[in-house]
Amino acid sequence: MSLLIPLGLLGLLGVVGLIIIYIIKPNFQQKIISSTYVWKLSLKYRKRRLSTNKLRNIILIICQILILVSCAVILSQPVFVIKSQEDKPENVIVIDASASMLTEVDTTRFERAVEKARTLAISTFDSDGKVSLILADSKPSFLARRAGSESRNSVLETLDSLVEVSPETGLNACTYGKGDLDESMRLSQEIIEENPSAKVTVFTDKKFNSVPDGVNVETIRDDTEWNAGILNAEVSLSDGFYVLKVDVASYGHDEKLNIEVEVNGANNDSVDTEGMNLVLTADGVVCSEEKTRTVIFKYMLDLTDHDDDVTTYRELSASERFFSFKSILVSIETDDNYTIDNSFWIYGGTKERIKIQYASTIPNPFFQGILNVMRNSYADRYQLDITFVRPDEEAATEGFDFYIFEHKNPEKLPTDGVVFISDPDTSSSNGDFTLSSNLITDAGMTLSDATGGTDSILNNITPGDITLSAITGVTLRDDAYTVLLETNGKKHPALIYKNGVTMDNHKPVKVVLMMFSIHNSNLAVKKDFPLLMTHIFDYYFPTTVSGNAFEVSEEIKLNSRGSELTVTGGSYGSTGIVIQEFPATISPTIPGAYTISQKTFRDPSESITEEIYVRTPAAESNVFATDDALVNPYINKDKVEFYKDLLFYIALVLVALLFIEWWLQSRDNM
Structure with a gap:
């Protein structure tokens, strides 16, 4: 006591x-x-x-x-001592592994931080103390926890390994992302709860306006260091041509930057043509006072487009304008100390072509209208090439990604794409369904959700508002079929689909059956019809990846139209990784270009590819950043936690x- x-x-x-x-x-x-x-x-x-x-x-x-x-x-005030403060020294060492720690003058800031941490660890062990080591990367963790002098060699070897360059990646333990110092301080709190006298030392290149008592921040900087970088770059369409915006800044001293833009595959009509290469420049862009300056490359400036304190315009000539591209490389040439942000890639300027065929014995303005609307609404993702087959022409059964047959379907269905049949007239030999001989008629038929509201295709659709006067009965011979909508009462299947992932040369594996004609329904005049068509299209043609530029360690969601896709480049090397379960998530840890490849049913011999760019966080370009406050690991230091009253x-x-x-x-x- x-x-x-x-x-x-x-x-x-x-x-x-x-x-x-x-x-x-x-x-x-x-x-x-x-x-x-x-x-x-x-x-x-x-x-x-x-x-x-x-x-x-x-x-x-x-x-x-x-x-x-x-x-x-x-x-x-008598108490029982639960935890006593130890007499021997104990240090919690936190090493910032943010990308800005790669700023280099002879050696990188990260290497200097590790050397200082090594010196502190040695002095602690010489005093028979304990050392805890935390690497503040995107997911901080203990590299050593309350290690005593008996673990001296192990801790020092761990510190040495942080600056060793991996032969596989050519990198050391410093990351290209943002280090989570807040989580690192929460980890250090675990040590403080065990020993209230433990001291925390943070080796970082950041400065803080407020530092908690008991925490020592060792700022690793050199006054001669500086950085000029590209913080962001993006394109947008204006009057049919692309406008390029580039954000740049200089930290450490003022600088005039020369920006070079290489537009690869400019003005190409499709992914199948090469296009032309353009080189655009903006010289002498003044970056001062560590402010972000936006440089805008635009064809035909408006009256409101003029330079100011934060914006510089570079007008493009008629020969420099471009309406499409395969890739754009933005770069600056500087002798700064942080070179990771001196270039930036932009992708997505050429859209994948999706070939759609609509064939009907009685062409329907509702189908034709929704397809035209979809062509415009999906313009930022796909180039929809729509073929409308005349009633007196024979519909193709190969060479398209999406087939729509109305009133008449071929005896043998296509196997190389998605097949949508509205009001089928015959049981196709390879369709795995059999039509009834008699048309079921009832003026009062309404529909209901056969899935119980679990299928995304029916999102925001109200089946009860859809009425029918006639429907064709069907018997399904494939368990892969799922009934989406059915009639109330007698439960006749009205909308059916299946979605196989492995191509079968003998029968279609991606099929939608609508067992009624929209002439015999009010569906066409309901909001549910365009919703249904877009949901079906999104289901069979999901966006592989939303966006073209991401930050290091950011979670990127991927989808595939086939059974698998491959991601190569950066963290995954030239061999890449193969993904077979979707939706999938990747978190690249190395900046650069990544290629996503997948095969389609239309031409399995060829792969369609999309490219994305992974960059370091823009905040890491400010190599002289000052943050507001550091999390206080002593915030819960209360006598109640150390004594029993x-x-x-x-x-x-x-x-x-x-x-x-x-x-x-x-x-x-x-």
Whole structure:
């Protein structure tokens, strides 16, 4: 047991005072008077009580002394020590592994930080102390936890390994992303909870406006360092031609930058043509006071397009304008100390071509209209080439990605794409379905969701609002078919689909059957029709990846139209990784270009590819950044966590003693 306030024991002087009171208390004096004979007669009745009174008085004095002692102990705040602060030194070492730590003057900031951390670890071990080591990357973790001097060699080897370059990747332990210092400080709090006297030292290139007590921040910087970088680059269409915006900045000193833009495959009509290569430049772009400057490359400037403090315009000539591209490389030539952000790639300027065929014996303006609308709405993702087959022409059964047959379907269905059949007229030999011979008619038929609301194709669609007057019965011979909509009451299948991932040369594996004609339904005039068509298209032609530029360690969601896709480049090398379960997520850790390849059913011998660019976080380009505050690992440092308070128990004893003292006093008055 320990006392938090030992001076509280001065309250024991009250015991001395009590004893003095009893000493100086006046005693009764014996005097002989005439009535003493009456007292003598009563003595024989009191003799048996004398011994009891003496015992009561003794107990009363003891209770009063214990009451004073209890009060003195309460004043001194007695506790049991749960965790004691160790006498030997203990250091928690946090090393920032952010991309900005790759800033280099002879050696990188990261290498200098590791060397300083090594020196601190050695001095701690020399004092027989303990060392904990945390690497502050995107997912901080302990490299060593409360390691004593017996683990000296292991800890030093771990530190040395951080700066060793891997022969496979050519990189050391410093990342190209943002280090999570906040999470690192929370990890250090685990050590502080075990040893409140542990000290935290953070080796980083950041400065902080507020640093918690007990935390030492070692800022790894050199006054001669500086950086000019491309923070972001993006394109947008304006009047049929691309506008390029480039954000640049200089940190450490002011600089005039020369920006070069290489447009590869410019003005190509499709992915099958090469196009032309353009080189655009913007020279002498002034970057000062660490402010971001936006350089805009645009054909035909508007009246509002003029230079200001943060924007510079570079007007493109007619020979420099471009309406499509395969890739754009933006770069700057500088002799700065952080070169990772001196280039930036842009992809997505050429859209994948999706070939669609619509064939009907009675061409329907509703189908034709929604296809034209889809061509415009999907323009940022795909180039939809739509072929409308005349009623007197034979529909193709190969060479398209999406087939729509209305009222008449071929005897043998295509196998190289998605097949949508509305109001089928025959049981195709390879369709795995058989039509009934009679048309089912009922003017009052309505539809219901056969999936119970679990299928995304029916999102925001209200089946109960769709009415039918006729429907064709069907028997399905493939368990892969799923019924989406059915009629109320007799449960006739109305909308059916299947989605195989492995191509079969003998039968289609991606099929949608709509067992009624929209001429016999109100579907065409409902909002549900365009929703249904776009949901079906999105289901069979999912976006492989949303976006073309991402940050290092950012989660990137991937989808595939086939059974697998391959990702190559950067973190995955030239061999790449093969993904077979979708949707999938990747988190590249190395900046650069990545290629996503997959095969389509239309031409399995060829792969379609999409490219994305992974860049370092723009915030890491500011190599002289100052953040607001560092998380306080001592924020929960409370005496309650280190001691067990005994005041409650002593208070119980005090109350008991007071009760006993009161009872004894009351007996004296009886």
